[in-house]
Amino acid sequence: MAVFKDMEQPNRRIDAVYFMEAGIASVVASQPDDTKAEVGLIGREGMSGIAVVLGGDQSPNSTYIQIAGEGQRIAAKQLRKAMDASESLRSLLLKFVQAFMVQTAQTAIANARSHIDQRLARWILMAHDRIGNDTIQLTHEFLALMLGVGRPRVTEALQILKRRKLINTGRNRIFVRNRKGIERVARGSYGVPEKEYRRLIG
Numbered sequence: 001m002a003v004f005k006d007m008e009q010p011n012r013r014i015d016a017v018y019f020m021e022a023g024i025a026s027v028v029a030s031q032p033d034d035t036k037a038e039v040g041l042i043g044r045e046g047m048s049g050i051a052v053v054l055g056g057d058q059s060p061n062s063t064y065i066q067i068a069g070e071g072q073r074i075a076a077k078q079l080r081k082a083m084d085a086s087e088s089l090r091s092l093l094l095k096f097v098q099a100f101m102v103q104t105a106q107t108a109i110a111n112a113r114s115h116i117d118q119r120l121a122r123w124i125l126m127a128h129d130r131i132g133n134d135t136i137q138l139t140h141e142f143l144a145l146m147l148g149v150g151r152p153r154v155t156e157a158l159q160i161l162k163r164r165k166l167i168n169t170g171r172n173r174i175f176v177r178n179r180k181g182i183e184r185v186a187r188g189s190y191g192v193p194e195k196e197y198r199r200l201i202g
Helices: 076-085 087-113 116-131 140-147 151-163 179-189 192-200
Strands: 006-008 016-020 024-030 036-042 062-067 070-075 135-137 167-170 173-176
Touching: 016 024, 016 076, 024 116, 036 087, 036 116, 036 140, 070 076, 076 087, 087 116, 087 179, 087 192, 116 135, 116 140, 116 151, 116 173, 116 179, 140 151, 151 167
Parallel strands: none
Antiparallel strands: 006 062, 016 070, 024 036, 024 062, 135 173, 167 173
């Protein structure tokens, strides 16, 4: 196993693809003025290097570790060879790409239409799905970047969930206390990509 940090840099050739077994990686979009926001989340259910699966060799987005983890690494050229040799592998990876594209679309809707507490609840649920325990290690600054808002709004949203006894917070940590309650806060902003993943991959 290998420990990863930066998986992909914007507009740079993708030399390797990573299949995570623990931890979380963020796919982050940037604008010319250096505005950044997370557009996708990858954990043990998925992989980096979607551009490679689709026949490309780079992306304008960054992909980097948000919560430390481990996984497997394969050279992009070797993955292409494996996909050429196995139709079933190609089909499976393309199904993941489809599920991930649904996730990015739902992230756009949530960022445009949902209140910050709903968006935070959605993000906590997505992270909880991927790390497999109730403790999420993350700074407020990084969470603000992921949600595309200022730190004060993140702190306010965390306090809303905390007052409802859905989470606890510690130094750079969020503790999930009541997942069902968090799902109720997230409402329709959570669940569509997860349902699509189950439909396509199981």
